Amino acid sequence: MNTGTAYDLVVVGAGIIGLATAYTARQRGLRVAVVERHAQCIGASVRNFGLVAVTGQRRGEHWQRARRARAVWQQVAPQAGIGMLHTGLHLLAQRPEAAHLLEAFxxxxMGESCRLLGTAEAASTLPWLQAGHAVLHSPHECRVESRDALPRLARWLAxxxxxxxxxxxxxxxxxxxxxxxxxxxxRANHCVVCPGHDLHTLYPQALAQAGIRxxxxxxxxxxxxxxxxxxxAVMSDLSLVRYEGYAELPEAAPLRARLQTEQAAHLxxxxxxxxxxxxxxxxxxxDSHVYGEAEAPFGRTELDExxxxxxxxxxxxxGAQVTExxxxxxxxxxxxxxxxxxxxGVALGLVTGGTGASISFAFAEELLQLALDN
Ligand SMILES: Cc1cc2nc3c(=O)[nH]c(=O)nc-3n(C[C@H](O)[C@H](O)[C@H](O)COP(=O)(O)OP(=O)(O)OC[C@H]3O[C@@H](n4cnc5c(N)ncnc54)[C@H](O)[C@@H]3O)c2cc1C
Structure with missing residues (x-):
């Protein structure tokens, strides 16, 4: 480490939020360093689906963040040698209540450029999808293979x-x-801290006050x-009561009630x-979601099932087999x-939900601005 160099910005954490912040700062011509605890990125940013999801994000500011970040992903990925594996999302409405919710959506x-496929069209174009009441197609999503994309992004930035x-x-x-x-x-004039789920090393009091788990x-x-x-990418009825863009619509209530009786363990x-x-x-x-003060260290077979x-x-x-x-x-x-x-001069930023890949580059712009504001 050359401790003599002075940076305009030091970023703590080389997950997607830290790397996106470094990219944004370089676009503005700042001298940037990223400091990472581990030998490589091993956090949420490489363990995720790599799905840059727009449709279903919380209505308003967060949905706009996802749209903005998706646009930046599409510029950065080819430059950094990151493949876009596929675009779009199909969401199978397995119940009439889900189809009704999708019509309201x-x-x-948020439904811009999305459409509902009828059962006949779905059967002919998506032969691998089980039958349902309707299928939502969203063209907005894209996906990277995160475990490959993050090292490529870091290498390209360096x-x-x-x-x-x-x-x-x-x-x-x-x-x-x-x-x-x-x-x-x-030495740096500004710092953006992107610690992921490390709530205890830097600014633990601020994070505790925010009630982050x-x-x-x-x-x-x-x-x-x-x-x-x-x-x-494929989702189903259960996603409609998790993703706030759908779940906060009043038409979600009948679906939620039905899922409570039919898929209570899932909920x-x-x-x-x-x-x-x-x-x-x-x-x-x-995936499954277990909340607590600490990471759940042991996977449960019951949840996999x-x-x-x-x-x-x-x-x-x-003939499908689980391989990992x-x-x-x-x-x-x-x-x-x-x-x-x-x-x-110091901004602290965490994505407090499962949307960090989706909003990364937009959230990075907000964090950088917060650090640079006088
Ligand atoms: C299983 C799973 C699936 C997901 N799927 C999706 C998805 O498909 N789409 C989506 O949008 N989001 C998804 N998410 C959420 C998304 O992955 C996260 O929101 C995002 O990766 C958070 O990025 P981050 O950079 O904040 O955190 P991280 O990736 O955890 O990176 C934080 C980094 O900071 C480092 N660090 C922390 N403290 C210090 C310190 N003091 N000094 C130096 N380094 C430090 C850590 O070592 C770590 O490398 C998923 C998450 C999980 C867990």
Whole structure:
């Protein structure tokens, strides 16, 4: 570590929020360093679906963030050598109440460019989808393979965008212009702290006051006997009562009531279905949501079974095998993001829900502005 260099901005954390902030700052011509505790990004940003989701995000500001971030993803990905695996989302309405909710959703501004496929059209164009009452198609989503995309983004920022990256370097204190790390002291005029779900190292009091908790999710990779033709991201009824863009509409109430009787265990463990295809024909499948003060260290077979049961109710996947299982954790609160100017020149930012990949580049712009504001 060259502690003599002075930076305009030091970013703490090399997850997607930290890297997006570094990118945004370089676009403005700032001298930037990113400091990461681990040897590589191993947090939520590589454990996720890599789904940049617009449709279903909370109405208003958060939905706008996702639209903005998706546009930046589409500019950055080809430059950084990151493949966009597929675009779009299909959401299977398994019950009449879900189809009714989707019709109401399409009447809102969030339904722009989305449409409902009838059962005949769905059967002919999406042969791998089980029968239902309707299918929502949203063209807005895109997806990256996060475990590959994050290292590529970091490498591109370092090699081609002039960002200094310090790995294996926990930041232990910030007292501008000094950033105290395990390897020495960096100097910077501004700092953006993007600690993911580390609530205890930097500014623990601010995070405790915000009532932030942790949410642990179980994920699977499933390999079907034959790869699906032209697959996209897929969701189902359970997603309609989780994603606030749908769930906060009044028409969600009858669906929620029916799910309470028919899929109570899923609701209890926050299980809903997201399935996204990978380049090798396998699917990333999840997820469940367990909330607490600490990460849930042990995956529960029972939750995997709930996820897999829903997968097979939604997709035709003969001969499918589970090939990987992992857990991931993110910070969670009532509001979808937490941002605060914790000291002059220092912004602290966490995505407090499962939408960090989707809003990354837009949230990064907000955090940078917060740090730079006098
Ligand atoms: C299983 C799962 C699936 C998800 N799916 C999606 C999805 O498909 N779409 C979507 O939009 N969102 C999804 N999310 C949410 C999304 O992944 C997160 O919101 C996002 O990754 C958070 O990014 P981050 O950079 O804040 O955190 P992280 O990726 O956790 O990165 C934070 C980094 O900061 C480092 N750090 C912390 N403290 C310090 C310190 N003091 N010094 C140095 N380094 C430090 C950590 O080591 C870590 O590398 C999912 C999350 C999970 C867990």
């Amino acid at each position: 399409l009447q809102t501004e 090699l081609e965008q002039g960002v200094s990256l310090f790995w294996n370097t926990p930041v232990i204190g910030i007292d501008l212009p000094h950033i105290h790390t395990s390897q020495g002291v960096l 942790l949410c642990s999710l179980q994920m699977l990779r499933v390999k079907p006997a034959q790869a699906l033709q032209r697959p996209s 209890q463990h926050g299980v809903h279905l997201i399935a996204v295809p990978s380049a090798d024909g396998s699917l990333l499948v999840g 709930l996820i897999l049961g829903e997968l097979h109710r939604v997709l035709r996947l003969p 299982r992992w857990t991931g954790t993110y910070a969670s609160a009532q509001e979808p993001v937490f941002k605060q100017r914790v000291a002059p």
